[in-house]
Amino acid sequence: IKMRNSNKHIFLIGFMGTGKSAVSKELGKMMELDAIDTDALIADISGMSIPEIFENKGEDYFRALETNVLHRISDFQGSIVSCGGGIALKDENLEIMKRAGKIILLTASAETIYIRVKKDTQRPLLKNNLNVEYIEELMKKRQPAYDKAADIIIETDKKDILHICKEILMNL
Numbered sequence: 279i280k281m282r283n284s285n286k287h288i289f290l291i292g293f294m295g296t297g298k299s300a301v302s303k304e305l306g307k308m309m310e311l312d313a314i315d316t317d318a319l320i321a322d323i324s325g326m327s328i329p330e331i332f333e334n335k336g337e338d339y340f341r342a343l344e345t346n347v348l349h350r351i352s353d354f355q356g357s358i359v360s361c362g363g364g365i366a367l368k369d370e371n372l373e374i375m376k377r378a379g380k381i382i383l384l385t386a387s388a389e390t391i392y393i394r395v396k397k398d399t400q401r402p403l404l405k406n407n408l409n410v411e412y413i414e415e416l417m418k419k420r421q422p423a424y425d426k427a428a429d430i431i432i433e434t435d436k437k438d439i440l441h442i443c444k445e446i447l448m449n450l
């Protein structure tokens with residue numbers, strides 16, 4: 279039996295600020311594949327920004343949309359998918375991604391992440407807790423889920439986007 283759409287997507291997962299969006303765009307160019315962003319698709323479909331969804335509908339609603347969008351993406355043609363930082367937390371999402379492609383985990387230290395996200399206002403989970411200690415705490419909590427999901431792990435501290443993309447290509 280030929281599996282439909284087997285192993286054609288590349289899913290970039292990892293904590294907020296690990297560079298998933300920037301890497302997906304660059305990698306998409308290098309591999310001549312579309313770059314898709316789950317947060318952008320969710321915003322398109324719902325007609326609301328991510329902070330608005332969290333505020334008006336709550337996190338559970340957002341998480342349900344994430345799974346919905348992943349299902350849709352798995353039917354698209356091969357692409358680089360930049361995932362919201364919480365996507366690996368749900369087993370159902372892991373199953374969809376494993377079936378549809380390879381999962382690449384981007385990592386960075388809490389200090390690096392803090393520097394990358396400190397000016398950002400689009401991340402509801404960090405809105406009231408924008409400090410290294412909280413980032414560290416949330417990251418620790420999520421680490422087992424990230425590790426379980428990852429086919430490939432790429433460390434991003436002190437590396438530019440191009441360097442990260444090359445490393446991904448070498449490890450695919």
Ligand code: S3P
Pocket residue numbers: 292293294295298317328361362363364365400401402403
């Ligand atoms: C989230 C990360 C965000 C976005 C939402 C929730 C998370 O995406 O999906 O704010 O739970 O880590 P980024 O990782 O692109 O910031």
